[in-house]
Amino acid sequence: MGISEKIQQIQEELSRTQKNKATEYHIGLLKGKLARYRQQLLEPPPGSSSSPGTGFEVSKSGDARVVLIGFPSVGKSSFLSKITKTKSEIAQYSFTTLTSVPGVLEYEGAEIQIVDLPGIIKGASEGKGRGRQVVATAKTADLIMMVLDATKGADQRQILERELESVGIRLNKPKPNIHFKIKKAGGVKYNATSPSKHLNDKICSAILRDYKIHNADVLVRDENATVEDFIDVINESHRSYVKCLYVYNKVDAVSLEEVDRIAREPNTVVMSCELDLGVQDVVEEIWYKLNLIRLYTKRRGVQPDFNEPMVVRVDSTVSEVCDSVHRDLKNQFKYALIWGASAKHSPQKCGLNHVVSDQDVVSIVAK
Numbered sequence: 001m002g003i004s005e006k007i008q009q010i011q012e013e014l015s016r017t018q019k020n021k022a023t024e025y026h027i028g029l030l031k032g033k034l035a036r037y038r039q040q041l042l043e044p045p046p047g048s049s050s051s052p053g054t055g056f057e058v059s060k061s062g063d064a065r066v067v068l069i070g071f072p073s074v075g076k077s078s079f080l081s082k083i084t085k086t087k088s089e090i091a092q093y094s095f096t097t098l099t100s101v102p103g104v105l106e107y108e109g110a111e112i113q114i115v116d117l118p119g120i121i122k123g124a125s126e127g128k129g130r131g132r133q134v135v136a137t138a139k140t141a142d143l144i145m146m147v148l149d150a151t152k153g154a155d156q157r158q159i160l161e162r163e164l165e166s167v168g169i170r171l172n173k174p175k176p177n178i179h180f181k182i183k184k185a186g187g188v189k190y191n192a193t194s195p196s197k198h199l200n201d202k203i204c205s206a207i208l209r210d211y212k213i214h215n216a217d218v219l220v221r222d223e224n225a226t227v228e229d230f231i232d233v234i235n236e237s238h239r240s241y242v243k244c245l246y247v248y249n250k251v252d253a254v255s256l257e258e259v260d261r262i263a264r265e266p267n268t269v270v271m272s273c274e275l276d277l278g279v280q281d282v283v284e285e286i287w288y289k290l291n292l293i294r295l296y297t298k299r300r301g302v303q304p305d306f307n308e309p310m311v312v313r314v315d316s317t318v319s320e321v322c323d324s325v326h327r328d329l330k331n332q333f334k335y336a337l338i339w340g341a342s343a344k345h346s347p348q349k350c351g352l353n354h355v356v357s358d359q360d361v362v363s364i365v366a367k
């Protein structure tokens with residue numbers, strides 16, 4: 001039996017099995033197996049004929065990467081052509097976007113790479129070659145922007161969410177608060193800081209046995225952590241926790257009440273590419289979600305260049321700033337002078353651990 005058939009069998013068994021106290025152990029095991037097979041499908045073991053997904057030939061450039069995901073004809077190309085310098089073909093028929101078109105969005109001095117993935121990601125979870133590439137690219141995103149058609153039903157979003165979920169991408173979700181460490185000996189030691197609602201020693205040990213892990217420390221620090229969370233923790237290297245912005249296009253074609261209802265959903269913005277409504281709000285929301293800040297670097301005796309900001313992640317330290325300037329800069333680092341919101345007085349002399357703020361001016365003094 002192939003892996004796809006095994007997956008299907010488990011899915012069928014899961015949908016047949018009633019959820020209750022007596023079956024939770026069995027369901028937990030099935031979910032663990034399902035995650036293991038899905039993983040094998042996405043990343044075949046070395047030596048097998050199918051190649052792993054290596055992403056498209058799109059190198060990650062710029063300050064951040066936003067990946068667009070959506071069904072065909074929802075308006076991804078229209079959006080991309082409005083906000084980036086790369087034009088992609090717009091047609092009245094489906095599947096226009098066959099390859100990913102990297103475009104660059106310039107905003108607040110930052111260069112944000114926008115990648116449009118092929119129409120739909122379905123097939124990715126079935127291990128189809130192209131789907132795997134899509135997944136690999138989506139996993140490198142700083143933000144996933146799910147483009148949805150406001151005139152279509154809620155299932156378009158559910159289908160895409162389920163697809164992303166099944167390939168190990170978690171949307172708008174923090175990493176589970178479970179400590180997990182594989183050991184060389186000593187068996188499985190299960191502990192919880194307060195009684196867990198869904199996890200226990202028996203379920204966790206059984207799932208670990210299925211993964212051929214016989215010695216490990218497990219400490220559940222969140223009483224609401226689920227079996228899925230535990231499976232995610234075991235598979236941590238294959239999971240990506242990515243922010244997602246839901247963008248509903250074509251709001252010109254639905255009623256005001258419907259627009260109002262959609263716009264109130266969390267992490268959601270609405271737009272109409274055709275009428276050029278809300279497109280700028282989407283860009284602002286992308287910037288906000290990316291959590292980027294601008295810094296101005298200053299050389300001694302020279303005014304900083306306020307037209308050329310350096311873009312780093314929010315809460316970056318001087319150490320991270322050095323790394324983004326040059327690989328070796330930290331080796332020569334003596335101290336930094338900082339002017340701006342993060343400085344107690346201007347300039348403040350700081351070390352590598354100082355956390356910078358938006359629009360700070362930074363001068364690195366070398367040894």
Ligand SMILES: Nc1nc2c(ncn2[C@@H]2O[C@H](COP(=O)(O)OP(=O)(O)OP(=O)(O)O)[C@@H](O)[C@H]2O)c(=O)[nH]1
Pocket residue numbers: 070071072073074075076077078079089090091092093094095096097118119249250251252253271272273274275
């Ligand atoms: N009513 C309405 N139609 C729109 C809007 N934006 C795009 N469209 C139409 O929707 C169709 C598809 O737009 P595209 O931008 O090609 O969509 P896409 O998501 O890139 O499609 P694929 O390339 O097939 O993945 C075109 O006929 C557009 O004219 C909008 O805001 N309102």
